[in-house]
Amino acid sequence: MIAATGRFTIALVREWGTFALFILRSLWSLLKLRAFFRRVSRAIYEMGVRCAPIIVTVGCFTGLVLGLQGYFTLSKIGSEFILGSTVALALIRELGPVLSALMIVGQAGSAMAAEIGIQRNSEQIDALETIGVNPLGFLVGPRLVAALVVFPLHTAIFDLIGIVGGYVSGVMIMSMDGGVYWQNVYDGVQRVDVFNGFQKSLAFGFIVTAICAFEGFNTHRKSSQPGARGVSQSTTRAVVFSSIAVLAVDFVITSLLG
Amino acid sequence: MGTPFLEIKGVKKAFNGRVVLDGIDLTVDRGSITTIMGKSGIGKSVLLKCIAGLVDYDAGEILLDGQSCIGANCGKDSPRLSYLFQQNALFDSMTAAENVAFPLVETTRMRRREIRRKVKELFEQLDLGDVANKYPAEMSGGMQKRVALGRALITQPQLILFDEPTTGLDPQRKNSVFTMVADYRKRFDFTAVMVSHDIPEALFVSDRVAWVDKGVVRFVGSPTDLELTRDPELVEFVHHRNGLLSDLAGQQGRSALFSDWPELRKKFDEFIVATCATERRRPGSDLGLKRFVSYREAVSSVKDLAREGSSIYFLDERHFGFAVKSKPDQPPLAQVLRSLKELNDAQPLTVMTSYQWSARSYRLAALPSPSALWTLEDLPSADVVSANALSA
Amino acid sequence: MNSRTVELSVGVFVLIGLAAVAYLTLRIGGGRVAASDTYSLDARFTNASGLKTGSSVRVAGVTVGNVTNVRLNYEDMVAVVSFRVPKDLKLDDDTVAAIKSAGLIGEKFISLKPGGSGLPLKPGSIIVDTESSVDLEDIIARFAFGTVDKK
Numbered sequence: 001m002i003a004a005t006g007r008f009t010i011a012l013v014r015e016w017g018t019f020a021l022f023i024l025r026s027l028w029s030l031l032k033l034r035a036f037f038r039r040v041s042r043a044i045y046e047m048g049v050r051c052a053p054i055i056v057t058v059g060c061f062t063g064l065v066l067g068l069q070g071y072f073t074l075s076k077i078g079s080e081f082i083l084g085s086t087v088a089l090a091l092i093r094e095l096g097p098v099l100s101a102l103m104i105v106g107q108a109g110s111a112m113a114a115e116i117g118i119q120r121n122s123e124q125i126d127a128l129e130t131i132g133v134n135p136l137g138f139l140v141g142p143r144l145v146a147a148l149v150v151f152p153l154h155t156a157i158f159d160l161i162g163i164v165g166g167y168v169s170g171v172m173i174m175s176m177d178g179g180v181y182w183q184n185v186y187d188g189v190q191r192v193d194v195f196n197g198f199q200k201s202l203a204f205g206f207i208v209t210a211i212c213a214f215e216g217f218n219t220h221r222k223s224s225q226p227g228a229r230g231v232s233q234s235t236t237r238a239v240v241f242s243s244i245a246v247l248a249v250d251f252v253i254t255s256l257l258g
Numbered sequence: 259m260g261t262p263f264l265e266i267k268g269v270k271k272a273f274n275g276r277v278v279l280d281g282i283d284l285t286v287d288r289g290s291i292t293t294i295m296g297k298s299g300i301g302k303s304v305l306l307k308c309i310a311g312l313v314d315y316d317a318g319e320i321l322l323d324g325q326s327c328i329g330a331n332c333g334k335d336s337p338r339l340s341y342l343f344q345q346n347a348l349f350d351s352m353t354a355a356e357n358v359a360f361p362l363v364e365t366t367r368m369r370r371r372e373i374r375r376k377v378k379e380l381f382e383q384l385d386l387g388d389v390a391n392k393y394p395a396e397m398s399g400g401m402q403k404r405v406a407l408g409r410a411l412i413t414q415p416q417l418i419l420f421d422e423p424t425t426g427l428d429p430q431r432k433n434s435v436f437t438m439v440a441d442y443r444k445r446f447d448f449t450a451v452m453v454s455h456d457i458p459e460a461l462f463v464s465d466r467v468a469w470v471d472k473g474v475v476r477f478v479g480s481p482t483d484l485e486l487t488r489d490p491e492l493v494e495f496v497h498h499r500n501g502l503l504s505d506l507a508g509q510q511g512r513s514a515l516f517s518d519w520p521e522l523r524k525k526f527d528e529f530i531v532a533t534c535a536t537e538r539r540r541p542g543s544d545l546g547l548k549r550f551v552s553y554r555e556a557v558s559s560v561k562d563l564a565r566e567g568s569s570i571y572f573l574d575e576r577h578f579g580f581a582v583k584s585k586p587d588q589p590p591l592a593q594v595l596r597s598l599k600e601l602n603d604a605q606p607l608t609v610m611t612s613y614q615w616s617a618r619s620y621r622l623a624a625l626p627s628p629s630a631l632w633t634l635e636d637l638p639s640a641d642v643v644s645a646n647a648l649s650a
Numbered sequence: 651m652n653s654r655t656v657e658l659s660v661g662v663f664v665l666i667g668l669a670a671v672a673y674l675t676l677r678i679g680g681g682r683v684a685a686s687d688t689y690s691l692d693a694r695f696t697n698a699s700g701l702k703t704g705s706s707v708r709v710a711g712v713t714v715g716n717v718t719n720v721r722l723n724y725e726d727m728v729a730v731v732s733f734r735v736p737k738d739l740k741l742d743d744d745t746v747a748a749i750k751s752a753g754l755i756g757e758k759f760i761s762l763k764p765g766g767s768g769l770p771l772k773p774g775s776i777i778v779d780t781e782s783s784v785d786l787e788d789i790i791a792r793f794a795f796g797t798v799d800k801k
Binding site: 082149183 | 653656657659660662663664666667668670671673674675677678679680703704706713752756757759
């Protein structure tokens with residue numbers, strides 16, 4: 001029992017150490033990467049452009065629902081007029097960063113884990129190494145950089161569309177005054193809220209991308225079964241761990257930043 | 259003889275306590291082709307990956323040209339090494355041309371135009387002209403293999419590691435891969451270490467064979483030495499594979515030979531026929547042969563006879579072979595080939611002479627399938643008969 | 651997918667995203683003009699409950715600035731609230747600052763009622779003519795216990 005606990009702890013520490021090294025090496029190897037901007041822009045395309053539809057859709061519906069629910073609840077205590085700041089603050093401080101991160105995990109993170117996993121299985125990663133190209137710099141580094149660009153941008157887009165969604169359900173459906181809504185949005189949100197949101201999205205982007213790449217990259221090492229099964233396992237692990245990480249990191253940052 | 263080009267000393271590797279390599283010792287000469295054989299899962303690929311620096315070994319030493327740092331990250335002066343992966347490991351998001359150009363684009367400061375010229379040149383040498391803009395998924399297995407070989411060759415490596423280069427290919431393609439290896443070795447001048455399961459085929463292109471079992475090298479020697487070995491396990495390993503192949507593909511060819519046996523016999527003084535497939539049945543007695551022996555014994559007989567001064571050559575048609583004592587006026591190899599042609603001139607046949615001696619291949623009309631003919635012993639180059647001369 | 655299309659779409663995405671970020675931080679998160687275009691005023695209240703940094707400052711119901719600081723003056727035991735308003739907003743020295751709330755439990759803001767003395771308030775000066783927050787509990791208590799004057 002005690003030995004088992006020890007074994008587990010050692011394995012856990014080792015895993016975290018490997019993960020940290022993985023991130024450091026990926027960043028370090030960026031220094032030697034050729035065609036840096038082309039690679040990063042390719043990664044922004046994968047994570048940014050291709051995730052845009054789902055971000056817009058989810059952001060819109062989140063705003064609509066927040067507007068409706070907020071209106072129902074607030075009207076019970078006669079405070080509908082603060083709907084604007086309720087919706088905006090919820091989105092900017094919390095839902096924008098978290099939901100857009102989860103959406104990007106679902107779309108781009110899983111794809112990344114699967115792609116890198118297949119490249120691992122078909123020995124393409126080994127091939128890179130024998131050719132003399134650092135696979136971490138080639139496959140992981142640009143994606144980490146791209147994540148730092150993409151996540152805040154998506155969060156901003158998500159926030160704005162959500163606020164407009166709140167306007168649509170509060171003002172156009174529930175017949176609240178539009179001027180009051182917007183005035184309240186502008187009054188209720190401070191710059192520190194917006195910055196908090198962006199800080200979160202930067203943290204999410206970095207951690208989520210690192211986890212997904214890590215899982216894909218270690219497909220051969222961690223999966224109980226090789227081949228397609230292994231890739232499916234690492235994809236699943238990537239999505240699950242990333243989602244947990246988003247929520248956990250969200251809690252930590254929220255409690256630290258207040 | 260200086261220091262060997264590649265030197266592996268006591269390399270050990272264990273995965274999670276399971277010992278895979280338990281002190282491997284092996285040396286490889288410059289410009290040679292060495293084949294590593296062994297049962298599946300014995301760690302042959304692991305050994306290759308240790309050489310390439312993809313896997314860190316636990317103990318021992320691997321020296322390439324006297325240097326201990328092997329792989330891509332060892333600076334400019336270290337000998338270049340390429341790895342041909344079992345599944346080719348082509349980058350599937352790149353076209354064939356991009357794949358081949360990749361090592362130059364990423365690791366050299368070469369100009370774009372220069373790279374394009376080199377790639378084009380190599381594509382011509384490899385007969386890959388029309389797949390340049392195709393993606394790996396759009397190519398056949400053999401094509402992919404050749405593109406992968408192109409990617410391995412473009413950097414002009416001094417050492418190429420082949421990890422089961424024929425897996426998943428049909429017999430004809432297998433032969434062409436081995437031809438390719440032997441042929442390009444001559445043209446591009448590299449040292450090759452190959453892992454292969456294809457016992458008869460791989461042997462003909464190899465200079466040396468190493469048999470790995472239970473984590474150590476149990477046997478090293480020339481292919482002929484392998485045929486002569488007395489190690490029961492190794493014998494079983496080699497002949498089990500040979501026998502299976504013969505059972506699957508040998509019937510047709512064997513009957514063709516045996517039906518015309520009496521005529522063939524009149525033309526030559528002496529024959530030794532060897533076949534692994536017939537080893538178990540021992541049908542030689544019905545044919546009135548002077549000696550009818552197993553493949554293994556045949557090789558040694560030839561050696562004995564050669565020692566006695568007879569010009570006897572041993573051919574192998576994968577399943578059976580001839581040893582011929584020549585009439586003085588005719589080159590012996592030509593005789594055999596010609597009589598084979600007379601036996602059956604219906605279908606074309608690729609005849610390959612010993613790769614140890616020449617990697618050239620001949621086409622002539624002879625036996626029906628299966629399709630290869632090899633000499634095992636060294637032939638003086640005067641005896642080389644070109645396909646054109648035979649068919650003329 | 652050729653690289654030209656990729657580059658183009660990445661460019662469009664980044665521009666849209668940057669525009670969204672800029673709008674969020676500058677417009678929604680700020681509403682504040684750059685500090686150089688504003689000046690700071692203080693106001694003393696006997697009760698500043700509900701006011702906090704970032705609360706809006708309005709003139710005639712229009713937001714013109716934000717509270718930058720709320721602190722206690724230890725000598726007089728009054729709340730001192732600093733806020734910034736635009737430079738081109740000229741306020742006279744008899745301006746009244748009142749803490750109002752938007753609705754019953756709505757957020758608190760400072761409402762400025764411009765005076766007409768003709769003597770302008772200089773940057774950094776203190777508005778002493780103020781109306782503090784209405785203490786809801788106090789009012790309720792007075793209703794409940796009948797201390798409100800019946801007219």
